[in-house]
Amino acid sequence: MAVPKRRKTRSKARMRRAHWRVEAPTYAACPQCRQAKMPHRVCSNCGYYSGRQVVETE
Template sequence: MAVPKKRVSKARKHSRRANWKLTLPGIVTCPQCHEPKLPHRVCAKCGYYDGRQAIEVEAEVKKA
């Protein structure tokens, strides 16, 4: 049976466990407003998901 010879430090253990997810999430464009958004989520700009209005989004006021 394999037994470790030395104790693994917290830093070494945590850095090993932290490296499993290094890729960025895929970003898609919204079919309604063509803004970038995360897949399978409501668009923050227009509020659409799956071709229908999911949430009501307030219009942004632009400051000059």
């Protein structure tokens, strides 16, 4: 495996890490119950996905 010949300077490491940041998660309203849910995930409130119930909720 290729191994770096030289250590990156503090400045270069900081430049690279300047792009790391925590982003606020995106939410979309559930079409079934209007609760905020993550896109492309089953709704944790009503258990619906793609217009049908896929997991049981109480």
